Amino acid sequence: MSSLPAAVNPPLRTLMGPGPSDVHPRVWAATAAPTVGHLDPYFLRVMDEMQTMLRQVFRTENPLTFAVSGTGSAGMEACVVNLVEPGDRMLVCQNGVFGGRMADVAGRAGAEVTVLERPFGEVFTADEIKAALDGKPVKAVGIVHAETSTGAMQPLEEISKVVHEAGALLLVDCVTSLAGAPVEIDAWDVDAAYSGTQKCLSCPPGLAPVTFSPRAEEVIANRKSKVASWYLDTTMIRNYWGSERAYHHTAPINANYGLHEALRLVLEEGLEARWARHRANHVALREGLAALGIEYAVAEAHRLPMLNAVRIPAGVDDATVRKRLLTEFGIEIGAGLGPMKGVTWRIGLMGAASTRRNVLLFLAALEACLSEQGVGVTPGTGVAAANAAYA
C-alpha cells in the first residue's frame, strides 16, 4: 500500500508543560513487555502489586484503590458518578478549568450542583466552604488540590474538617499533585481522589489512579440508582480488582505494566525525597525566572512546585516563543488555559522532568527566545540565579 503513513518516529522532547511529563525509559520498556491475558495469573499478581504501591503513593489503606482504564478525566468522572445520584446536592469549588469540568461532570450525573467560585489562581478558605455548606445537606464537596490550569495549590486539612462536619464527602482532584507534593489521603480524611499517570508519576497518559474511603464505599453500596456510567461503575470494577476477579472490561495490560514500573520508580526514590526534589527544582526555577524578570501568576504561598504558572512578559508573543522552544530546543511548555490563554505560560517540572538539568536548559533556552523578542535580559543571569539556588 503506497499510501500507508510512515511508522511512528516521534521527535525527542523535553516535556515541561502541564503533562504529559518526561517518561523514564524503564517505563517505556515495561510498556513494551509481552502482553498477557487480563485474567492471566501473572497479570492478577501485577494488579495486586499495583494496588499495594498505589496505596503507598496515595498514603492510604483504602481497600478500593486501583487504576481506572482511562485518563485523569475518566478518573474525575469515576469519582463523581460513583458518589452522586440524580437529585443529590454537590458543592464544587471552581478556581480553574478543572473545577469547572467537575461541575459539568456532576451536572450530567444528575446532581444539583452549586459552584463556589474564586478567581483563577486563588484558593479557597475553610471558612468560605463552611459558609457555603450552611444550608441544605450536601452529598459531596469537590475540590482541586493542584489546579493544573492555574498553578495554585489548595490546602485541604481544614477544609476536610468542615466538609465532614457538614456530613458531606470530600472529593479531591490530585491529578497534578500526586507523587510531586504531599498528598495524604488518610491523614486528610479524603473520601475519593483521582489522579493521572502523566504528571508526577511520569508514565504515559492513559490510566487514572483512584481511591475511595470506606465511608465512600458505604455510600456507594447504599445507592438507590445504578452508577450513571457502566464503564466506571466501581460496584463492578471492584470485583475485578478484588479477590473475585470477575470479568468487567479488558484491562489495558501494557499501560498497566508501565504504571507498575512508574510506581516502582516513585517508591525506589521515596515519596519524601521526591517531594523535596520537586520543591528544590521549583525554587531554583523561581530564582532563575525572577532574574529574567518573569513573575508568577499565583501568590507565593500557594504555588505548585510541579507546575509554574508565570505571566508572559509584556511585548512577548506567546505562540512564537513556545514554538521556538519546541522546534529549536525540543522543549514543550504549556499555554495558558481558559481565561489564562495568552496571559500565562505553564512550566512543568513533573516527575522525571523535575531535574536540575531541565531547569538550567529551560532558562538558557528561554533567555535566547526572550532576547529574540527584544526583551532586555542580562546574559546568563537566569541560569546563574538558578545554579545559586542549588548551592
Add this chain to the structure above:
Amino acid sequence: MSSLPAAVNPPLRTLMGPGPSDVHPRVWAATAAPTVGHLDPYFLRVMDEMQTMLRQVFRTENPLTFAVSGTGSAGMEACVVNLVEPGDRMLVCQNGVFGGRMADVAGRAGAEVTVLERPFGEVFTADEIKAALDGKPVKAVGIVHAETSTGAMQPLEEISKVVHEAGALLLVDCVTSLAGAPVEIDAWDVDAAYSGTQKCLSCPPGLAPVTFSPRAEEVIANRKSKVASWYLDTTMIRNYWGSERAYHHTAPINANYGLHEALRLVLEEGLEARWARHRANHVALREGLAALGIEYAVAEAHRLPMLNAVRIPAGVDDATVRKRLLTEFGIEIGAGLGPMKGVTWRIGLMGAASTRRNVLLFLAALEACLSEQGVGVTPGTGVAAANAAYA
C-alpha cells in the same frame, strides 16, 4: 525499599482466547516510542494518520472516526450515550453477554430499553427486528456483529434496511469482527460502530475505535440534553480530533502509537487478505477439532472465524484443561461466559494469532490434555486433519 515488587517480567503466552490476542512486536516497539505532548504537531499528525487508517479499516468515509481513550466497553458506552437521551426508546438485541451489557448501558443513560432476546449462540432475522419495531418510534437499534461470548456472527445488511425503514439509527458492536471478517460500515449503512484494539487489530487493550455516520452526527448535534458522559462526549472530542485541536482530555499518547502501527500492519496485509487468512485458519481448526470429536456451539452458517466457541467434551474438566494449556504450553484459551461457563471453550484465532502455526500447536496441545483427561483420541488425528485443510 526492600518491599518493592520485582519489575514486570511477563511469561510468554500464545493468546488464543477471546482477546487480548497476540501482539506483533512492531506494535510493542511503537508503544515504547518517546512520549510527546498531546498537542505536539507530531502527535496531531499521528492522529490524522490514524483517522485515515481507521476509516479504511471500518470501510467508511465518516468524518467522525477516531479512537476512544478507553477499552472496547468504553467504545460501547460512547456510542450509546451519544445517540440516546433520557426518555428515548432503544431496542437492544441480546443473544449474548455483550448485548446484555449494551442494554444496561442504555438504561443508565436514561433510555427506555426494549430487549429482544435470542438464546446464546443464535442470531436475529430482519423479520423479527422489523416486527419488534412495529410500534412506537425507536431512536436506535443496538446489535452485536460478532458476539464474543457465544462465537456467533450476526448478518447485518437486511437488518440495516428494516431499522432505517423504521426511522431508527443502527448501532453495531464490531469489537471482535473488525479486521478479522468483513465489516462494511458504509455499504451496510451503519450509523455508529465501536471496536476494541485487542482482538483482530492485535494491539494491546486500551483504545476503542469508533465511527459515527453523518446521520448520527446530525442526531447528536440536535440533542436536547448534554451527553451523559463528559469523558465520552463526541461533541467535544470531535474538536480535538478535528481541525480545531481544542484540548479535551490528554490522549493516551503511547497507546495511540501502538494502534497506529497495528493499523499499518492491517493495511500492509490488506483487509481482504486478512479476512481470508482468518477464514482459512478457522476452517483448519474446525477440521482438526472435528477429528478430535469436538463440536461447535454455534450453527455452521453463523460461526465467527476469529472466535471458535466449542462444547467442552463430556467428562472433561474445564478448568484443569485450560490451566494445563496455559502452564504447560503457554496457550491461553477462554472459558465460557455467562450461561456458557463450564459449557464452552472459546478459542481465538485473532489478528496476529490467526496462524497455521497456532492452529497446529493448539491441536497438538489439546490432544495431550484430552488424553490425560481420559478422552479417547487417535494420536495425531487433529493435527493431520488441520494440515489437510490447508492443502
